Amino acid sequence: MDERDLIKQAQKGNQQALSELLQKHYPFLKSYLLKITVNPYLAEDLTQETLIKAIEKITWYDGRAAFSSWLITIGSRLYIDFLRKKDTEKRWTEKEKAISKMKWAAGNLNRDWPEFLEVLLTLSDEYRIPLILKHYYGYTYAEIADILHIREGTVKSRVHHASNQLRKEWLDDEQTSG
Template sequence: MDERDLIKQAQQGNHQALSDILQKHYVFLKSYLLKITVNPYIAEDLTQETLIKAIEKITLYDGRSSFSSWLITIGSRLYIDSLRKQNTEKRWTERQKAISKMKWAADHQNRDWPEFLEILLTLTEEYRIPLILKHYYGYTYREIADILHVREGTVKSRVHHASQQLRKEWLDDEKPSS
């Protein structure tokens, strides 16, 4: 039975045909993922995730590319998504370490850790940086736009949004808890 027939049968719910087509491409897929990850453990995990995704989405395979290309596309996207997730987690961890370090320094220099700074840290950098440049350092919107390489209107919008968010957080903290 040729590959197109196996795929068609798999799409119609034939579990054996699905198993056969995935087994046929397993080594190829794993080899590809090993080359891009350079890590046998990650490659094995990604191979399994790719096969699971292929099983779930087999009916969406349209035959415009070869089946192996379709599997590589799924595997590549899963790998890129995992890298993005790792980068996001790494940035979050680094930020938490920096906050802890600042708090520790404040404690050991007998300074209070201002509640406002706690609230300021709830803003993302996208909003916190323009707000600090505007209200702490006194830069104009035009100067901030030049520093951050964004439009002046974007800076105004971010400062406004950040200010509103800070007011909301501050007022929420001021309310007595029940």
């Protein structure tokens, strides 16, 4: 069965089709959430929560966007909700960031961004998420705006700001290490 058939069957209550569909997208979803959270444990929790939401809401999927985009939307919103809940307390201490970086590097969780991770961590979530969606996953500004429930102009501004900040940090790092 192709993906559209799996979705139709899952929406009709076929548990096997739903299972196949979610298993197919699990690695992609977890990889995305790992990039935006930079925390393997949180990424795993959010991946599981996203899959649960997808199971609960599979009949709401309308096919306007790719199924993977629908999952990214759910996962992004869950992460944003998580951040809102934690907003009154400091999310990460410097020690936790260092531990997370070491675990990331030790586990080779994302081999395609090795040196860039440290610089990427300098960005706040509101800038890092749109940047990753745009430049790593190739979503359009309009799609990102839809995923994050913000205006397209805001997405463009955040991606531009994040890109400039990364360039600045990257150049500063190269000058101090060189």
